[in-house]
Amino acid sequence: xxxxxxxxHLLYLFTSIGWTLVLSALAFALxxxxxxxxxxxxxxxxxxxxxxxxxxxECIQGIPLLILLFIVYFGLSVxxxxxxxxxxxxxxxxxxxxxxxGDIWRGCVEAMPKPQWxxxxxxxxxxxxxLRLVIIPQAVRLSxxxxxxxxxxIIKMTSLASVIGFVELTRAxxxxxxxxxxxxxxxxxxxxxxxxxxYPLSRWSEAMENKLNVAxx
Amino acid sequence: xxxxxxxxxLLDYWPVFLNGAWLTLxxxxxxxxxxxxxxxxxxxxxxxxxxxxxxACSAYIEVVRNTPFLVQIFLLYFGLASVxxxxxxxxxxxxxxxxxxxxxxxxxxxAGLEAVPRGQIxxxxxxxxxxxxIGWHVMLQPAIxxxxxxxxxxxxxxxxxxxxxxxxxxxxLTAIANTVQSxxxxxxxxxxxxxxLYLALSLIIKFATGLLGEYLFRRRRVLRKAAARSARLMVxxxxxxxxxxxxxx
Numbered sequence: 001x002x003x004x005x006x007x008x009h010l011l012y013l014f015t016s017i018g019w020t021l022v023l024s025a026l027a028f029a030l031x032x033x034x035x036x037x038x039x040x041x042x043x044x045x046x047x048x049x050x051x052x053x054x055x056x057x058e059c060i061q062g063i064p065l066l067i068l069l070f071i072v073y074f075g076l077s078v079x080x081x082x083x084x085x086x087x088x089x090x091x092x093x094x095x096x097x098x099x100x101x102g103d104i105w106r107g108c109v110e111a112m113p114k115p116q117w118x119x120x121x122x123x124x125x126x127x128x129x130x131l132r133l134v135i136i137p138q139a140v141r142l143s144x145x146x147x148x149x150x151x152x153x154i155i156k157m158t159s160l161a162s163v164i165g166f167v168e169l170t171r172a173x174x175x176x177x178x179x180x181x182x183x184x185x186x187x188x189x190x191x192x193x194x195x196x197x198x199y200p201l202s203r204w205s206e207a208m209e210n211k212l213n214v215a216x217x
Numbered sequence: 218x219x220x221x222x223x224x225x226x227l228l229d230y231w232p233v234f235l236n237g238a239w240l241t242l243x244x245x246x247x248x249x250x251x252x253x254x255x256x257x258x259x260x261x262x263x264x265x266x267x268x269x270x271x272x273a274c275s276a277y278i279e280v281v282r283n284t285p286f287l288v289q290i291f292l293l294y295f296g297l298a299s300v301x302x303x304x305x306x307x308x309x310x311x312x313x314x315x316x317x318x319x320x321x322x323x324x325x326x327x328a329g330l331e332a333v334p335r336g337q338i339x340x341x342x343x344x345x346x347x348x349x350x351i352g353w354h355v356m357l358q359p360a361i362x363x364x365x366x367x368x369x370x371x372x373x374x375x376x377x378x379x380x381x382x383x384x385x386x387x388x389x390l391t392a393i394a395n396t397v398q399s400x401x402x403x404x405x406x407x408x409x410x411x412x413x414l415y416l417a418l419s420l421i422i423k424f425a426t427g428l429l430g431e432y433l434f435r436r437r438r439v440l441r442k443a444a445a446r447s448a449r450l451m452v453x454x455x456x457x458x459x460x461x462x463x464x465x466x
Contacts, residue, residue, distance in 0.1 A: 026232060058322065062419035063412045064377035066391060071412060074404035078220045157286035163384065172285055183295030191284045198283035 005185055007034070009176050013186075016172035017193055020120070021074045023158045023168055026090040028122045031097025038102025043109055053102065066160055073164045089161035092100060096158035104150060108143040109135055131215060145209040159194070168191055226403050227410055237393035244307070244389055245376040245422070246312035252375075253368070256313065256322025257357065263327055274323070286378045289313050294385045298448035310382035310389070318375045322331045325367050329360030362434045369426040373419050380415070390414060 041053035061210075072092040075082055083091075112135050120194035162171035173190040175185050227234075265275040281289070293308040293316070300379050304312075341355040361368070383392035390411055398407040431438060 059416060062373075062377075062416040064380035064391070064415055066380040066383070067394075067408055068409040071405065073399075074408060078405050080220075120397060150309075156283075156285040159379070160285070161288045170285065170291075173288075173291075177295070180297070183291065183299050184297075185286055187292040187296055191280075191288045194284045194288060195280060199279065202279070202283055204447045 004157055005180060005182055009180070009186075010189070011174050012013060012149075012161075012176065012194065013169065013189060014097035016169050017166060017197070019166070020155065020158050020168040020197070022177030023086065023089055023093075023161055023166065024155045026086070027154050027158065029099055030090060030094035031101055031154070034094050035105060039105045039109065040131075042102060042106045047091025050210060051154075057099045057103050061103070065092065066097045066159055066163065068096055069160060076090070085161065085164045085166040089118055089166050091160075093157060093161075096157070097150075100150060100153075101147070104146045105139070108139040108146075111142060112138055125143050142212065143210065145205045148201055148205040148208065152201045155197050156194065222409075223403060224406050224410070225326055226396070226401050227406055230397050230401070233393055234360055234390075234399060234414060236408060237388075237390035237411075238418055239391040240307075240388055240393075241376065241379055241415075242418060242421075244311055244314065244379050244382070244387075245372070246380075247311055248318055248375060249372050250320035253322045255319035258331060259319060259323035260326040261352065263323065264330065278320045278324050281317055282324065286313070286317055287351065287381050287384060289317060289386055289431065290381060306382070306385050306387035309385060310379070312373060312389035313382075314379060317378070318371065321371050321375075322368065325364045325371065326357075326360060328367075329364035330356055332363055333360055360433045362437065363428050365434070369423070369430070373422055376422060378416060390418075 012049060017127060038053055038056065039083040041049045042057070044050055044053075044059070069089060072095075073083075073085070073088040075090075076108040116134055120134045125133065158168055161168055162174060165171070167175070169190055174185050179184045180186075259274050263271050263278070265271050290310065292360065293313045294306065295308075297304070334386060337355055338361075341351045344462075346355070354363045379389060380391040382389050385394060386392055394407050394411040398404040427430065
């Protein structure tokens with residue numbers, strides 16, 4: 001007969017939150033790095049680079065993360081790289097996240113008034129100086145709410161890594177469910193844990209957005 | 218090990234792939250239509266005077282938006298099955314998608330409703346329009362028009378999320394890819410083909426929603442035409458051209 005849900009199970013679920021957070025942090029760090037590159041390419045003065053970035057963003061945004069995960073996971077394995085699932089998941093999410101973050105940040109950079117660029121040009125700033133000293137410090141403030149909002153998406157996305165066998169919160173729930181078969185209880189708890197992670201971030205993002213709106217008014 | 222991509226092995230399977238793409242499209246279409254209808258109701262209910270109702274709607278929206286879709290599917294399919302409600306995988310997947318997109322649509326439409334100026338609603342009341350007509354003509358239509366791009370973006374994300382339905386082995390593109398790759402052992406090629414198909418699907422949806430928007434929002438079309446006409450008139454005298462280039466030093 002099936003066992004019942006015990007404290008050990010709860011503890012197991014609870015510790016697996018750690019892996020969800022590790023993967024989220026990895027995906028965000030790598031994705032932010034890639035996203036910054038995409039942003040720079042997207043606003044580059046060279047048309048071919050801009051064009052390349054547009055194609056990249058459009059393509060990645062049209063493909064589900066699950067398929068990207070499969071491509072990275074199976075793709076690397078047929079070429080002889082047996083990567084741990086954490087690395088495969090991190091890489092796939094990097095590709096996916098960078099397309100979205102690049103697009104979000106481009107919006108923030110383009111929201112900066114044109115005279116800022118012109119003033120910097122008048123002061124003989126180079127393009128990189130203009131970005132680093134003038135545009136990005138202001139754009140960061142604008143980009144915080146959508147970026148934190150996207151962080152929520154990233155945490156939710158990590159649940160997909162369960163498919164390639166990475167033991168995070170969802171996978172841990174599946175494992176326990178396979179042994180005691182109480183899906184309603186277990187996935188409710190798993191959902192509650194995700195909610196506990198994501199809800200504060202959502203609220204934070206919302207609060208920051210409201211603050212910015214008031215400042216603009 | 219040397220590995221070379223071989224797409225020829227998949228050539229026999231193209232009807233299977235197309236069928237999968239069709240299933241995904243069908244699933245998404247049903248979920249989007251029903252989901253937006255439910256979402257609209259939820260958006261109005263959230264604005265209602267009854268605190269309990271509006272609280273319940275907020276709770277529903279927040280819970281759905283802050284938990285992964287995969288967990289929602291598992292909860293719906295395995296969870297309901299364990300208490301005796303059994304349904305086909307396809308129905309369970311579509312139901313999960315409806316529940317998911319309704320929450321997102323409700324939040325988007327609510328933002329649109331809030332952007333309708335209070336004065337417009339009051340003006341409509343002064344004109345003696347009925348409550349339903351105010352809701353439909355004065356509030357909902359302009360609200361949808363305003364948030365249409367955000368809404369269609371959500372449809373695209375939903376189409377991608379439908380890939381997760383393969384995890385309860387509902388018949389759709391990703392599930393079909395899993396079967397094909399397990400019979401041909403061409404996993405990488407299969408998933409590349411499927412990625413291409415998803416990309417094509419999202420382009421189709423983008424195009425279709427763009428056309429639909431053009432058809433639905435007559436006001437926007439008229440405005441744009443008028444703007445284009447006046448821009449042509451403005452540019453012709455030659456002076457305006459200089460002015461518009463003045464800023465790009």
